[in-house]
Amino acid sequence: MTERPTPDLTIVETRVYRGANVWSYERAIQLVVDLGSLERFPTNTIPGFTDHLLEMLPGLREHSCSRGKRGGFVERLHEGTWLGHVAEHCSLALQQVVGHDVRRGKTRGVKGQPGLYNVIYGYQDEQVGLAAGRLAVRLVNHLVQADPEFDWDAELEAFIKRAQRTAFGPSTQAILDEAVSRDIPWIRLNQYSLVQLGQGVHAKRIRATMTSATSAIAVDIASDKDLTTTLLGAAGLPVPKQESVRTEDQAVRAANRIGYPVVIKPLDGNHGRGVMLDLQDEAEVREAFPVAQGESRRGVLVVESFITGKDYRCLIIDGRVAAIAERVPASVTGDGTSTIEQLVDTANADPRRGVGHEKVLTRIAVNDAAVELVREQGFEMTDVPPEGQMVKLALTGNMSTGGISIDRTFEAHPENVEIAEEAARMVGLDIAGIDFICPDITEPVRETGGAICEVNAAPGFRMHTHPTIGEPQFIAKPVVDMLFPPGSQSRIPIVAVTGTNGKTTTSRMISHIFKGMGRKVGMTSTDGVVIDERLVIRADSSGPRSARMVLQNPRVDFAVFEVARGGILREGLGYERNDVAVVLNVQPDHLGLRGIDTVEQLADVKAVIVEAVPRDGHAVLNADDPLVREMRRRCSGQVVWFSMEEPGTETRDMIDAHCRRGGKALVLNPSERGEMIVVKHGPREMQLAWTHLLPATFSGRARMNVQNALAAAAAAFAAGAPLHDIRQGLRSFSTNYYLAPGRLNEVEVNGVNVIVDYCHNAPGMVALGDFVDRLGDSLETSHELARPSRIGIVATAGDRRDQDMVDLGLEAAKHFDVVIVREDAHSRGRARGEVAGLISEGVQKSMADGARCKQVEEALDEIDAVRHAMSRANAGDLLVICVDKHAAVMTELENWSPQAQAGAGVSPDNPAADPDYVPAEAAPES
Structure with missing residues (x-):
């Protein structure tokens, strides 16, 4: 009977590398996968596997793999490759589906463990990369044996939405792309759009199109539309008449004073939400008031004169116009056969349209306001408008409400450019969006009757970087130029x-x-x-x-x-x-x-x-x-x-x-x-x-x-x-405790020469022992009656191999007359006394071979070991303490000083009687 493959591919371990690592020069994700029975089934032995895989992820056809040419991976699939390798390429292809440019990957077997593979692939967003790996493994198992609960289309859509939730907006991404092209490093500081560009003292921060140079006062001014209009009007710039109101009756009185038609909008609104245009009489003002009020955070609305004309957005960066776009409200154009509903569905089917800011265009939303606007134009949503008839679905030209943009950067009249730049300077914004309403941007607004209707902080870049009609403007360049002028540094050594x-x-x-x-x-x-x-x-x-x-x-x-x-x-x-x-x-x-x-x-x-x-x-x-x-x-x-x-x-x-x-x-x-x-x-x-x-x-x-x-x-x-x-x-530079705590610190305690060091392995003990021999020889020549003793307190961490611990003892015995073995506070999985026993074993072996050491003792607690060593040391002896908690050890040594012992009741046998004594478990690390 022929064996059939079963979906055994599983993820055993996951690791995220956030920088250069043992697998790649760049950040990467490592999955350790177990193929199980699939180790016996390369791709060419599973009927239909390759065709179905390429149908689900057609982007795999572009992968070169090790062949170095387009289609190389497909060749490998037909020839037969293992499914861990397939999971690697699927993880990359899934990220490419959501627009992440990741191409590096490799799959290597785990040494000595058949069926286990290290799958390594690059990523841009950590969470998206991890989700891609998990989905890739599920997809491979599904293709091996169909899972009735696995809906590929639904899974792919959920993955795309997951990626969109953590993706940067188009404005932030444009700035980051420009920064990367200039070799400026960046760090994401939260899950949203707060990003650090540069390092250390050179660092700048951005949040969407607000920068660390953006004035908080300027943002507050721009958020207060009444104050903004007052400031611009005082500078002689063309602005509409307006008044701030809080109640419906106040709005009506203000509209009567200003003169119809008028506009009502929230004082602190954005993205065109709650803006009610072309209100012709008192009834329309009263009807529009609650809609505008619903989008206001503080309940204050602005009533202003309605300026007729086209809607233009002038983007000002660092005091200069960087781009100008004409914004056209969401609309559809009749074809003589389709209803307005069908025309909207067709427009939303455009692959450039998505939800919110996820794509270059936003889907047209059909809400009550849109239905009412269509009705005002003489249609219902189920009507078929004449061929060529444009039907508006929104009054404002914001792209967030489904509008489109037309690039007009090089068509604006110089006087209009000057007005826009002056408006940004008056408000004080380093990056500002100036909204003009005028018949034609190519003519001076002072002559044609146009005006500045709004100044926006943190303006979106999408309409300029991805205009629906016209050439895209590379507006991230002046932003990065402003933050990092040519010749300035972004990295620290x-x-x-x-x-x-x-x-x-x-x-x-x-x-x-x-x-x-x-x-x-x-x-x-x-x-x-x-x-x-x-x-x-x-x-x-x-x-x-x-x-x-x-x-x-x-x-x-x-x-x-x-x-x-x-x-x-x-x-x-x-x-x-x-x-x-x-x-x-x-x-x-x-x-x-x-x-x-x-x-x-x-x-x-x-x-x-x-x-x-x-x-x-x-x-x-x-x-x-x-x-x-x-x-x-x-x-x-x-x-x-x-x-x-x-x-x-x-x-x-x-x-x-x-x-x-x-x-x-x-x-x-x-x-x-x-x-x-x-x-x-x-x-x-x-x-x-x-x-x-x-x-x-x-x-x-x-x-x-x-x-x-x-x-x-x-x-x-x-x-x-x-x-x-x-x-x-x-x-x-010296090794005193204040400059190098725990690294070859030398102190004298009651005539005993004490060295405190972090030595914790056999190679380190070789170096430390050489120093002890050289220092001990110099001490011995200075004493005529008796040779000073060398006492060593040694230990190592519990996660070393047994032989490493034995080797430490073997080496320590060569340099000390007495070795006191202790243990660290955290045994790292070892039983209490096990580490000390192995070190002592090494000391005893070395003593049997004629080493210097004559006595080995165990005192497992670090402070107990120090007390024991100090109690047996004589003036002129050399005590070397290999520490774990150096601050606690230094505190204990201070308690043995004559000044400490002179205190009431303080003795080497009872140092805790000192009111300033810090017990080992409570002593802070330095």
Whole structure:
């Protein structure tokens, strides 16, 4: 019996990348799909599948796929491709149906798991992209086996309506398209039309056609039609006579004073709602009053003289006329055979017409006012008007009521142009819509009897960008010119720092250098978000959301982002590109998480920031790390090397060859006086600083900070900082608790030398152990009677592999006489004591092999471990604390100071007696 396919395609996991990521240079959606039994059924084995698919989504015929030509994907369908690949293309095609220009996608099998596939595709709107993926999977299953409850037409219509709810309006989209064409970044700030253009200090905001430069007073004036008319009249501009009224009787008296015919409209209305035109007598005024009042928010109406003529909208941007459109009210023209109802249906069938502002034209609404207007023209909706007879369905020419527009930009009389520009200046709007009523815009309105009937804030662009008749006007250009004049900047420099160890310290060094230059630096790190040296958020902020927070801050003019592996895998970078990418090292840490099982895969993740470097950017790479060195092939910009190798080594020879070709590098040159950091640029060599004079290096003993200083200096040099500013920044940066909390902080407590550091993995312990050995040797030579002890408190996070924990213990035992093993407050899924047991196992193995360590103890709580270590330490000993909550640890150390112990009842055994004591669980992070 022949096996038949069943609709088994399911979505196992969904992830949204909001920036460059491991799959794409651009934002993308990843679906992990399970084909189930469909793994055995490519498309060419399912009868009718391809034909039905192309019938439902004809746009797939345009997909080139891997063939690089139109129809390439159709070829793949006929030859046979797997249904995960089909879901990818359907997700793209569905977004293209709603006008989203997305084309990038790929499908790759999940390594070692047959039937599972990673489906990756681009998106413009996150919610639309996710909905497209879900609908694509349902469609594929439906084509495999018909689902009687799956109505494709209804599903597609619901998807289109869903996309339209979150889509930008035509005005906003026109501005964004122009901004993108100029490489101006943008961020959507809410689900509506509030958008930020540019980054940091250069940021501007728009909401539809209102900008951050739009005066709130001007908007209020434009919303008050009575005040607007008074101001324009005082400037000598042609305006109709008008009065404000609140009651029906007041409206009648005002109409009698002004003289018939008159217009009644809401004082604070918009889009032509509630505007009642050509009222000939008292009865019509009374009849129109409640209609106009129903559209008024404050209950105040305007009665003004009725100006006859055509309706023109003059768009003023930054004080100059950008476009002029003639607005024709909604109407139909008889063909001699169709009723008015049928003519309206035919007009609404135009694919250019939609609901509201979703398309270039709005559907004609047949309401009571439209029926009454048709009746006033001598027809009923069921009548057949004579051929060529125009029947109006609305009195106003607003496109939102179904009207059409005719471009008249280059036909207006210069005097009318001058009047429109003066009206916008009088109201004070940077973007204004001036409504003229006059017989002909080509003739001066002062001579023909026309007038300005309204001034609008936030005017719509649709009638100008998509006129029904005439040439479209590119009016987004002057808007963007106004916000970002030619030559002005829209981006702030971004330096991204990644690596297994040293990210936070290097980021702080870079920030410190540029802060010394007067820059307002926004920095993200594992400690939080720092804006101009103020910690605004205490949390692990090394992910993409924190980066976007910095880019939205209007004070920031330079950004430094610590970029962690987890954030890249979770959401991508969260921004488009970084001007400088710094990769410090790639070492085995966090393996076994989110599909990253090897150090090579980890290098691929961290290389994302290198791939995000533009052609005019720089990648600062560690030449001493083979995996980092390979990233040079992924960089579109220039590579800046840094190395701690001595001259004459293979690495230095490679760097010298790089510089002979005009490249840049920072290296160490040893001499009798010490090590000199040297900047190499082409044939030139420039001395920067002695390593032993940099406070963060502890006289050159902290080799990891020597490397971090090289990386920070290279990044600053690549970002354009002068050498003297780099030198001054490195010389003034130290690892004291206030500049670098939790990163190699040194304090003395009762004669005990205490080092507080964040070390939490075996590679970090190698670097920290080297520093401990160098520092410990110097301490030992200063004591003649007894050798000081080295005590280490170590721990790691619970989400590491068992072997990683054992390796940490193996390495720690090489450098300490006593190892005290603790655990973090959050075990990350491990049982209490499990992590400590594995670390202790590693220590004991190393002790058996003859390591320095002579004793291993466990004190699981961090503060208990600190108390225990301090109680057994003697003056002159070296205590190294690998911290989790550094603020709580520093508070505890303060309680051991002589001043704290001098307080009533305070002792090392009872620090809680101190009224200022902060318990570990309540201590805030710095």
